[in-house]
Amino acid sequence: MERIPVLNVENLSVSFSQYAGVLRKKQIEAIKDLNVTLYPGEIVAVAGASGSGKSLLAHAILGILPYNASMGGRISYCGNSLTSAQAQELRGKEIVLVPQSVSYLDPLMKVGPQIRKNAKDKPSREKTLEIFNRYGLAAETENLYPFELSGGMARRVLISTAVLEKPKLVIADEPTPGLDAAAAKRVMEHFREIADEGAAVLLITHDLELAIETADRIAIFYAGTTLEEVQASDFAEGLKLHHPYTRALWQAMPRNGMQVPKGI
Amino acid sequence: MKKWMRLFLKKIMRMLLLLLFVSVGAFLLVSLSPVDPLQANIGQTALGALSQEQIAKLETYWGVNEPLMERYMVWAGDFLRGDMGVSLLYRQSVSSVIMQKLLNSLLLMTFAWVISGVFGFVLGVLSGMNRGRTIDKAIKCYALLTASTPAFWLALIFLLLFSVWFKLFPIGLSVPIGMEAASVRLSDRLWHAALPALTLSVTGISNIILHTREKMIDVMESEYVLFAAARGEKKWEIFKNHGFRNVLLPAITLQFASVSEIFGGSILVEQVFSYPGLGQAVVTAGLGGDTPLLLGIAVISAAIVFSGNFVADILYGAIDPRMRKGGRP
Amino acid sequence: MNLHRRKHAFLLLILAATFLFLIIIIGFLCKDAAMETDFVRKNQSPSFRYPFGTDWMGRDMFARTAAGLSMSIRLGLFTATISAVIAFMLGSIAAVMGKAADAFIGWLIDLMLGIPHILLLILISFACGKGVRGVVIGVLCTHWMSLARVIRGEVLQLKQSGYVQAAAKLGTSKGKIITIHMLPHLIPQFMTGLILLFPHAILHEAGITFLGFGLPPEQPAIGVILSESIRYLLTGSWWLAVFPGVSLVLVVILFDYIGSMTRRLLDPASVHE
Numbered sequence: 001m002e003r004i005p006v007l008n009v010e011n012l013s014v015s016f017s018q019y020a021g022v023l024r025k026k027q028i029e030a031i032k033d034l035n036v037t038l039y040p041g042e043i044v045a046v047a048g049a050s051g052s053g054k055s056l057l058a059h060a061i062l063g064i065l066p067y068n069a070s071m072g073g074r075i076s077y078c079g080n081s082l083t084s085a086q087a088q089e090l091r092g093k094e095i096v097l098v099p100q101s102v103s104y105l106d107p108l109m110k111v112g113p114q115i116r117k118n119a120k121d122k123p124s125r126e127k128t129l130e131i132f133n134r135y136g137l138a139a140e141t142e143n144l145y146p147f148e149l150s151g152g153m154a155r156r157v158l159i160s161t162a163v164l165e166k167p168k169l170v171i172a173d174e175p176t177p178g179l180d181a182a183a184a185k186r187v188m189e190h191f192r193e194i195a196d197e198g199a200a201v202l203l204i205t206h207d208l209e210l211a212i213e214t215a216d217r218i219a220i221f222y223a224g225t226t227l228e229e230v231q232a233s234d235f236a237e238g239l240k241l242h243h244p245y246t247r248a249l250w251q252a253m254p255r256n257g258m259q260v261p262k263g264i
Numbered sequence: 265m266k267k268w269m270r271l272f273l274k275k276i277m278r279m280l281l282l283l284l285f286v287s288v289g290a291f292l293l294v295s296l297s298p299v300d301p302l303q304a305n306i307g308q309t310a311l312g313a314l315s316q317e318q319i320a321k322l323e324t325y326w327g328v329n330e331p332l333m334e335r336y337m338v339w340a341g342d343f344l345r346g347d348m349g350v351s352l353l354y355r356q357s358v359s360s361v362i363m364q365k366l367l368n369s370l371l372l373m374t375f376a377w378v379i380s381g382v383f384g385f386v387l388g389v390l391s392g393m394n395r396g397r398t399i400d401k402a403i404k405c406y407a408l409l410t411a412s413t414p415a416f417w418l419a420l421i422f423l424l425l426f427s428v429w430f431k432l433f434p435i436g437l438s439v440p441i442g443m444e445a446a447s448v449r450l451s452d453r454l455w456h457a458a459l460p461a462l463t464l465s466v467t468g469i470s471n472i473i474l475h476t477r478e479k480m481i482d483v484m485e486s487e488y489v490l491f492a493a494a495r496g497e498k499k500w501e502i503f504k505n506h507g508f509r510n511v512l513l514p515a516i517t518l519q520f521a522s523v524s525e526i527f528g529g530s531i532l533v534e535q536v537f538s539y540p541g542l543g544q545a546v547v548t549a550g551l552g553g554d555t556p557l558l559l560g561i562a563v564i565s566a567a568i569v570f571s572g573n574f575v576a577d578i579l580y581g582a583i584d585p586r587m588r589k590g591g592r593p
Numbered sequence: 594m595n596l597h598r599r600k601h602a603f604l605l606l607i608l609a610a611t612f613l614f615l616i617i618i619i620g621f622l623c624k625d626a627a628m629e630t631d632f633v634r635k636n637q638s639p640s641f642r643y644p645f646g647t648d649w650m651g652r653d654m655f656a657r658t659a660a661g662l663s664m665s666i667r668l669g670l671f672t673a674t675i676s677a678v679i680a681f682m683l684g685s686i687a688a689v690m691g692k693a694a695d696a697f698i699g700w701l702i703d704l705m706l707g708i709p710h711i712l713l714l715i716l717i718s719f720a721c722g723k724g725v726r727g728v729v730i731g732v733l734c735t736h737w738m739s740l741a742r743v744i745r746g747e748v749l750q751l752k753q754s755g756y757v758q759a760a761a762k763l764g765t766s767k768g769k770i771i772t773i774h775m776l777p778h779l780i781p782q783f784m785t786g787l788i789l790l791f792p793h794a795i796l797h798e799a800g801i802t803f804l805g806f807g808l809p810p811e812q813p814a815i816g817v818i819l820s821e822s823i824r825y826l827l828t829g830s831w832w833l834a835v836f837p838g839v840s841l842v843l844v845v846i847l848f849d850y851i852g853s854m855t856r857r858l859l860d861p862a863s864v865h866e
Contacts, residue, residue, distance in 0.1 A: 064493045066485075067396075092496025104491040106506045108513070108585065117497060118505045145585045161495065282700075286707050296720040412845040414796050416803050417819060417838040424826050424834060528709035532800055536823065547804050550715045562716060566707045 004079045006169050006200040007038040007061065012073035014056045014065065030056050033225045034073070038169070038200040043191060045203040045211035045232070048221030054204045058097060058171045061202075063087030078168070092117075096167040100174040102154040105146040112142030115161050131160045135190065151178050159190050170194055171202045176210060188214040208253065212236050220246050268581065268588075275577055279570045283563070287343070290562040291336050299553040318350050343563070349556035353548060358560040361545060366564070369534070369541030372457050373526050376464035380526075381519045383465070384472025389511060391473065392480025393503060403473060411470040415529045419463045419536035426459060433459045460537045464529050471525065475518050476511060483510045517580050523572030527565055599858065606854045609847045613666060616844065620663020626656035627813040636825075639832050646832035649825060654818075658837045661815040662844055664808070665795050669848075672732040672798070673790035680737035681783055684744025688752065695745075702738045710735060711800060718806040728807040732794050740786040747782050751775050781859040788852035792845045799841060815841050 014031040030053035038044050048054055059065045061075055063084045075082045077090070087095070106114055115131075116124040129139055135156040141149075149157060155175065162170050172191060176184040184207075192214060195201045205211055211218050212232050219226040220243070227243040234241075241247045342349065348358035391403040410418075426432045433455070483489060484507070492502050531543030538544065542561055549557040581587040635651035637643055645654035687698040705713070713735050718727035751757055757774050765773075801807040802816025810817055815837055822833035 059490075059494075062494050064490060088496070090496075091494055097491065097494040099487070099491050099494075101487075104487045106488045106492070106510065108509045109506065114505075117495065117501070147586050282703055282707055285700075285704050289704065290708070290716060293716045293720040298722040299719065408849065409842075409846070412792060412796075412849055413842050414799055414803075414838075416800060417834070417841065420819060420823065420826065420834045420838065423823075424831055428827060428829070524706065524709045528711040531709070531711045531715075532803065535804055546712060546715060550719050551805050558716070558719065562708060562712060565709055565712055569707055569709060 003039050005037045005039050005076075006078055007036070007202065008074075008076045009034060009036045009057070009061070010074045010076075011035065012057070012060060012071070012075065014053070014060055014069055014071050016066075016069050029224060030069075031060070031224045034221075035226055036202070036219050036229065038202055040168070040198055040200050041195055042216040043195050043201040043203055043214055044229075045205055045215035045218045046221050046226065047205055047208050047211045047218055050206045053224060054206075054221055055100070055173050058173045058202075058204060061087070061169075061171060062091045062095060062097060064091075093165050094167055095169045095171070096162040096165065098158050098162050098170060098172040098175055100177065102146050102149060102158070104158070105154075107146055109145075110142065111144050111146065111149070111157055114146075115157070115164060127164065128160075131163055134163075135160055152183050155179060155183070155187055156190075159187070163194065167194075167199050169200050169202065171204070173204045174206065175203070176205070176207060184210060185213075208249065220249065271581065272578065275574060279574050283567055283570055286566040287340065287563050288336065290559055290566075291339065292332070294555050294559050295332055295335070297555070299555070339559075348560040351549070351554055351557040351560075353552045353554045353557065354545075358556050361557060362542065362560055362564055365540065365542040365545045368457075368539065369530055369543060371453065372461050372464065372534070372539065372541060373523075373530055375457060375461035376468055376530075377519075377523070377526050379461070379465040380468040380472055381515075381522075384469040385476055385512075385515050387469070388473040388476025388515075389480050389503075389507070392477040392484065392511075393499070393507065395481055395484070400477075404477070407470040407473040407477075409470075410467050411474070413467060414532070415463060415467045416532040416536055418467055419460065419533045422459055422463050423536060457539070460530075460533045460539050463533050463537075464526060468522070468526055468529055471522065472515075472518065476515050479511050479514045480507065483507055486510075513580065513583055516583070517576045520572045520576035520579065524569040527569065602854050603858065606851055606858075609851050613844065613847055613851075616659065617663045617666055620659045620661070620666075623656035623659045623663075626653055627660035628811075629653070629656075636830060638830075639836070645836040646830070648821070648830070648833055654833065654836060657813040657818055658815070658840050660813040661818055661837065662840055664812065664814055665798060665841070666791075666844065668729065668732070668798055669791045669795040672729060673736065673787060673794045675733045676736040676794065677740060677783065677787035677790055679733070680740035680786065681744055681779075683737065684741040685748055687741070687745045688748035698741070698745075702741065705735065705738055710797065711804075714797060714801045715804070715806055718801060723806055725808055728798055728801055731801065732797055735797075736790055736793055740783075740790065743782060743786060744779065747779060748775070751778055781856075785852055785856040785859070788848065788855055791848040791852070795841075795845060795848070 012031055012034040013029065015027055015029045017027050034057060036044060036046060036057075046054055046057060056065065056069075060071055061082070063082075065071060077086070077095070080086075082090075091097075105111070109118075112125070112128055113120075116128050128142065132139060132141055137153065137156055137160070141153065141157065146154070146157075158175070170191070175191070176187055179187065188210060191201050191203065203211065203215055208218075212235055215232045217229055218232050218235050219229040221227075222245055227245055228241075230241065230246070235246075235250065241250055339349070346359065348362070350356070351358050351361045354361045387403050387407075391400045391407075394400045484502075489502055489506055492506055497505065527543075530541060531546060533539070534541045534543035535547055542565070546558060546561045546565075548554070549561065629652060631651040633651065634643070634647050635649055637647040637651075639646045643653055643655060645658055647653055648657075683698050683701075687695045708716070714728075714731040717731035717734060718724075721727035721730055751774070757770060760770050760774055798807060799814070799816040799819075802814050803820045804816075805820065807816055808814040810821075818837045819834055822830070822837075825833050
């Protein structure tokens, strides 16, 4: 049986225009020729250096790119091409984002109402508490403001926002910075759980180790594009790596002796 | 809570200290003036109406023989006891002149303050939410136009339009001419304050619009609004859930900090409409060499402005949970 | 802004500046005509010959307006420039001379902002015994505060920035750091701040003159013209207030436009507009 991918991104490009000097115009291509495919129940990591524009991939899928950005290529969702109208309809319901940090929460709104999008009905409140319970958050967390959350709590609160609905696609944008190894591992377990429930998880991260440990497949992101997509287990073994950058990356990993080959 | 009290006291101390320095500065300025209040008004009926004691007091304040610092100390001491001296032009104590005029001005300024605050906020929010669209351009255009329009000229044009041509509003004064002060009804007062207040609102609004718009744009570009959009919240929901509360806070602060501007505008507008408020009194005092009154009004108006800033600070602390709960802002 | 609109904006900017310059020249040429009284032609409404009409002494209102605007612009240029220089110096001092200087200048700014602006101008004018000197000193002493804050913030940010700190570590001399690494960033800020000061300076000069504290009544200044017009408005001479006022607003808008355009053209992020 041929499986239909939840998400298929083909030749995606995202660019911005900017001015240098008074009258010269510059086009900045943040993403070009990016390809990635996700099937239900799997975690795919897009791994690349910090600040290389990986987050834009998430924004492009969700249809929330800034208005001075332009986008090319094709994104399809469950077999159909994803129009911006559809993205608007699906985001927050079937396609959810788990953002990077607590600054993605409204600083002036308590956590509880924020998670349930200000809904005041009883079922929503119960659902919130149920999710809190699932992630080991105390019921009082509801009444805290984002600035009162500790790093680990904030992370779990952000994940809570994702499972309020029954998502088919979860996009996690750098979900572990600032966490120690054990806490990061716990967070990744949460994502594995979500995947096991049938959702596809797109993990955008700079942490290659973590990606190898949790993801099923890894797409190496470099200079605005994905170089190649490999099975996480293959990457761990250093097998079937075609691109020189990927091989160099592998060699540079602590467990492989941290060698930096010449010319990189 | 203790921390909060300490902050509160610190702010009050700062305000009082600033006020002290303003009074020193203002005293210095009026003392520098080549206009000698006694010389300028001597022989006039003004002085004739004053008692010997009052004239003696004026001499201790403004007599050229005494050193500046000593004169200031005498003046400040009396001021703290509630004696601001005698107005040479009005032939009354400065405090009673200020009380009368201040009431008239407060009516005018409160009206303009509320109108420009509410409408400025609404227009600024509308503009910022719809950045780049026609409605934003129209509102921004209005704000830039009124920011470039001197309040006194607009007052002239309103006077010309509504009073001279359409005869809708009276030409001046806060009460109908020839009416006994006691028989003036509140409605008469409001009627006479309407046009000056309208002028002040129309021009005073521009700053509020532009600032609110700026803040609204910041909010709309924030990460939490991006996340709200990613969670499928529609524009109106985003505003209701996040935009409103985040933009209200700076708007309230701005509103209390804008007292100074409304005050300045009222001086010019009152002059055009011959509205007998504090602004007109200060112009009369300045032109007529009525030093005690000029100084009194300067200090009182600074007190009002600082109180506005003070309230803004306190409100900010009371509303923002980050400040209220003692966290870092 | 796309490239086409940018070129367009650049052109308009030059046009606006030229127009303001022309007003100064025309005002100069009209100086005598502005004072000329002729009772044969008094109280005329606008016509082809006298586009802005004439007043009760038969003075040509167009000439008076032009002369007044020219005066306003020149005064504005002078006071705004000095004000901006004060702002630049105090802002930089607050940023680099340590905590005490910063606190003192911050305190001074709060103090100056404590008295409503027009009232402060009245006090200064009163201290100077009214007249031109009073307006000039008043306007140039009371417009530096907000720009000083901007400059202070900018210098502080530059001081913290990686490349300035790196240059200092590499042993680049202080003077060199300032001229090579800091000034190029500060000059655009200073220029736009300076241009955006003009409108305020001009409006305040007109306002204080209107109240009777500024330029003397014999000067054809906008404030004087408008203040004189009040009496005649009631008898229907609307043109005495309308045209000079509209011209003043136009000049202020032009300055504002030039200022914000300069800022947008110099700011790389302006593409977002």
